[in-house]
Amino acid sequence: MGRTKLTPHLLRGGAHESSTDRRLRRRAAPPVPQPGADVRLTLPARPENVAVVRHVLGAFAEALDLPADTVEDMRLAITEACTNVVRHAYREGESGPIDVVISPNGDWLDIIVTDYGAGMSPSPDLSGPGLGLPLIAALADSVDLQPVPNSRGSRLSMSFRCRPALGLA
């Protein structure tokens, strides 16, 4: 299918594979949006809505009784992902959505954060993409960043391994 994985080291333009990159490749099949996904939340990409996403993830985790340390990793990762969208996806004065899908998948919890804005690129105010993506890669068991078909936006897919097995999968 020829899908391109945009890993942080590719965004930085480096050729060396870091431990972050190895983690990015750890899970062979990255999550893709499922029509039957358990929760889909679409909000305007505004700073105050990042908290809404965090709360929804918290409610999800409580309902599934997920381990606290995994939930904290997920919260931080999803906060970084949504903050990236708020800060970088849309131009000043332009409004657009953040689309968040959370779905259990066997022992895994898949989270997909999508925007339809300018796409992922190095921050203009930094020499690289910043800490967000490497931090997400360090927290999640797998990460995949792809362009959204027929859009300039980006889709960041994260998977977290949850034990014991998720009750609703």
Next chain:
Amino acid sequence: MTAAEPATTVSIASGPLVGPILRRVVGMLAARADLPLDRLDDAVLVADLIAARAPAHSIDDKINVALDPGDRSLLLRVGPLRQGGGQALIVDAAVPGVGNVIEQLADELSVNPEGEIEYLHVRLAYANGR
């Protein structure tokens, strides 16, 4: 919220996640709409009723709600529901000895058909802000 801004929507697969998640989203947006605590509590109660009753009337196995926080008000648009589902959902919200909870709590309540489907609109507002 500007006119061009995308809507806030939540879609949840029918099951035990509907209540906790819908309650959380409605509560947060009600607070952002500056509803006072008693009306925020009413909004969460309406969310719980929708979570409990809407799965029986949805056209698929998902509960879809669009939320529009306004000036001291919050509009919930529930659906798509099957034909007759909007009114059935309202009727289902009746509690013996209490009456119809959604009708009592909502400032505006309407069922809006769109072809073969329909949407239930529920607006909660702060009484002094009407």
